[in-house]
Amino acid sequence: xxxxxxxxxxxxxxxxxxxxxxxxxxxxxxxxxxxxxxxxxxxxxxxxxxxxxxxxxxxxxxxxxxxxxxxxxxxxxxxxxxxxxxxxxxxxxxxxxxxxxxxxxxxxxxxxxxxxxxxxxxxxxxxxxxxxxxxxxxxxxxxxxxxxxxxxxxxxxxxxxxxxxxxxxxxxxxxxxxxxxxxxxxxxxxxxxxxxxxxxxxxxxxx
Amino acid sequence: xxxxxxxxxxxxxxxxxxxxxxxxxxxxxxxxxxxxxxxxxxxxxxxxxxxxxxxxxxxxxxxxxxxxxxxxxxxxxxxxxxxxxxxxxxxxxxxxxxxxxxxxxxxxxxxxxxxxxxxxxxxxxxxxxxxxxxxxxxxxxxxxxxxxxxxxxxxxxxxxxxxxxxxxxxxxxxxxxxxxxxxxxxxxxxxxxxxxxxxxxxxxxxx
Numbered sequence: 001x002x003x004x005x006x007x008x009x010x011x012x013x014x015x016x017x018x019x020x021x022x023x024x025x026x027x028x029x030x031x032x033x034x035x036x037x038x039x040x041x042x043x044x045x046x047x048x049x050x051x052x053x054x055x056x057x058x059x060x061x062x063x064x065x066x067x068x069x070x071x072x073x074x075x076x077x078x079x080x081x082x083x084x085x086x087x088x089x090x091x092x093x094x095x096x097x098x099x100x101x102x103x104x105x106x107x108x109x110x111x112x113x114x115x116x117x118x119x120x121x122x123x124x125x126x127x128x129x130x131x132x133x134x135x136x137x138x139x140x141x142x143x144x145x146x147x148x149x150x151x152x153x154x155x156x157x158x159x160x161x162x163x164x165x166x167x168x169x170x171x172x173x174x175x176x177x178x179x180x181x182x183x184x185x186x187x188x189x190x191x192x193x194x195x196x197x198x199x200x201x202x203x204x205x206x207x
Numbered sequence: 208x209x210x211x212x213x214x215x216x217x218x219x220x221x222x223x224x225x226x227x228x229x230x231x232x233x234x235x236x237x238x239x240x241x242x243x244x245x246x247x248x249x250x251x252x253x254x255x256x257x258x259x260x261x262x263x264x265x266x267x268x269x270x271x272x273x274x275x276x277x278x279x280x281x282x283x284x285x286x287x288x289x290x291x292x293x294x295x296x297x298x299x300x301x302x303x304x305x306x307x308x309x310x311x312x313x314x315x316x317x318x319x320x321x322x323x324x325x326x327x328x329x330x331x332x333x334x335x336x337x338x339x340x341x342x343x344x345x346x347x348x349x350x351x352x353x354x355x356x357x358x359x360x361x362x363x364x365x366x367x368x369x370x371x372x373x374x375x376x377x378x379x380x381x382x383x384x385x386x387x388x389x390x391x392x393x394x395x396x397x398x399x400x401x402x403x404x405x406x407x408x409x410x411x412x413x414x
Contacts, residue, residue, distance in 0.1 A: 002303035004278045005271040008296075011258035014251045018236050029225050031297060033259055034271070041259035044221045045252035051218035052240055052248035064212040064241070071211045089215075090238060096209035 001027070008034075060131065062107040062124045063092050072096075072104055079103045081138040083166075085128065085157070087111050087150070091143060103141070106131065111149040112156055120156060129160055142171040146189075208234070215241075267338065269314040269331045270299050279303075279311055286310045288345040290373075292335065292364070294318050294357070298350060310348070313338065318356040319363055327363060336367055349378040 001023055003009035008030060015026035033041050057063070058070035061083075065071070072078060072092075082103030086092055092105050108123045120126075132140065142157075144150035154171060161169070175193035176185050185193075208230055210216035215237060222233035240248050264270070265277035268290075272278070279285060279299075289310030293299055299312050315330045327333075339347065349364075351357035361378060368376070382400035383392050392400075 001300055002306070003271075003300060004265075004303070005262060005273050007258045007262045007273055008271050010254050014254045017251075019239050020232070020235070025227070027297065027300065028227070030255075030258065031295075032226050033255065034262065034296075036259070038259050042256050044224075045256035047217050047221045048237075048240065048255075049249050049252035051214045051237065052243070052245050055212060055214045055241065058211075064210075064215050066212050066214055088238075089241075090234065093208055093210060093234065096211070099209070 061105045062109060062127070063105055064089050077102075081136065082141065083128075083132070083137050083139070084141045084143050086143050087145060095143060103139070108144075108153070111144060111153040113149045113152075123153075125157060125160070128157065132161065132166060137166040139168040139170065140166045142169075144171075146174050268312045269316060269334070270312055271296050284309075288342065289348065290335075290339070290344050290346070291348045291350050293350050294352060302350060310346070315351075315360070318351060318360040320356045320359075330360075332364060332367070335364065339368065339373060344373040346375040346377065347373045349376075351378075353381050 001012070003012070011030045011033075012023065012026045015021055015029050016023050018026075021029070033044070054066075056065045056067060058065040058073055059068055060073045061070060063070045063072065073080075079102055083106050084095065084101060084103055085106045085108060086095070087108055087110060089107060092107060095101050095105075106124065106128045108125065108128070110118050110123050112118060112120055112123070131137070140161075142150075142154045144153055158169060173196065174189065175196065176182060176189065182190070208219070210219070218237045218240075219230065219233045222228055222236050223230050225233075228236070240251070261273075263272045263274060265272040265280055266275055267280045268277060270277040270279065280287075286309055290313050291302065291308060291310055292313045292315060293302070294315055294317060296314060299314060302308050302312075313331065313335045315332065315335070317325050317330055319325060319327055319330070338344070347368075349357075349361045351360055365376060380403065381396065382403065383389060383396065389397065
């Protein structure tokens with residue numbers, strides 16, 4: 001692409017560094033901003049810079065936070081003795097959006113994946129173990145993605161917990177997605193959903 | 208979506224204002240930036256704000272420019288007596304990317320479209336007419352999108368030119384796109400490409 005302005009070119013190049021944004025999309029975004037008020041674009045850029053500079057990570061659950069502790073950990077209405085273990089901030093947002101969970105979280109910052117060079121030390125597992133020990137956690141819910149890395153991580157943490165286990169350790173149900181069709185489900189999912197079949201009463205009342 | 212940080216939420220909302228970016232994509236982009244260095248994100252936001260604040264429009268062709276005159280108008284290597292009339296900055300970039308054009312541009316800022324409330328006065332047509340008169344333009348090439356609005360705009364400008372016409376007034380060829388297939392071309396395009404058929408010699412040498 002040939003630009004007649006280096007200001008425009010630099011802006012397009014910056015946008016094109018973002019994941020999933022190619023040069024053409026970047027140009028579309030920049031030309032859109034060019035049509036906006038200078039003040040508005042200034043606000044856009046300020047909010048982004050401020051977010052990166054001022055955002056903190058909750059010292060308890062490692063979720064994003066405006067202060068030292070995130071708004072979920074600081075909320076006394078939520079059951080602090082239930083911890084939902086997730087891989088990333090994105091998962092916290094996904095679960096929060098269901099409005100079905102009233103406990104707290106622990107963000108691991110990834111899952112154990114030797115192939116990618118990620119071991120337990122790069123994750124917040126040690127902090128989680130200390131937290132469970134100190135807070136007398138009653139339930140630990142693993143909400144990790146259903147794959148080998150997720151399962152390995154669950155297994156590792158469970159092993160480490162052997163001396164101070166919470167009352168219940170659970171994992172989110174794997175099965176056929178709501179609205180999904182049996183014939184298109186993969187064998188692994190279908191097999192697991194058969195093994196872990198539920199009594200119909202609990203299914204109906206759980207809706 | 209439920210966020211546990213207002214800094215994160217504001218940043219996502221700002222990105223989601225951009226065209227074609229929904230909340231999920233916005234979140235993906237913000238989480239990507241969160242993983243980058245503070246300095247790098249600061250640079251990103253600065254480049255965007257600076258682009259909007261400092262970019263100018265060429266006083267001659269209305270293309271984007273770093274100074275008073277754009278780099279194309281300021282380039283004495285380019286044929287200043289040929290003007291290619293385009294709708295937007297995006298079209299300048301598209302034509303420049305072909306590296307086949309060595310004249311100058313005139314950016315109209317849109318096309319005449321009564322349905323959208325855009326008349327000749329909202330475009331840079333008057334400036335174009337004055338420019339042609341003053342600069343003794345030799346050729347005027349219309350590179351507008353092939354639709355009713357584009358054709359109306361060409362017709363309007365041509366009418367206005369009647370007293371001081373350039374030597375040649377042309378429009379980019381409409382026809383079957385390179386690599387396109389005849390059977391999928393619409394009737395209008397196919398009909399026009401038959402009417403405006405080219406001698407085979409000129410086609411081969413024009414490649």
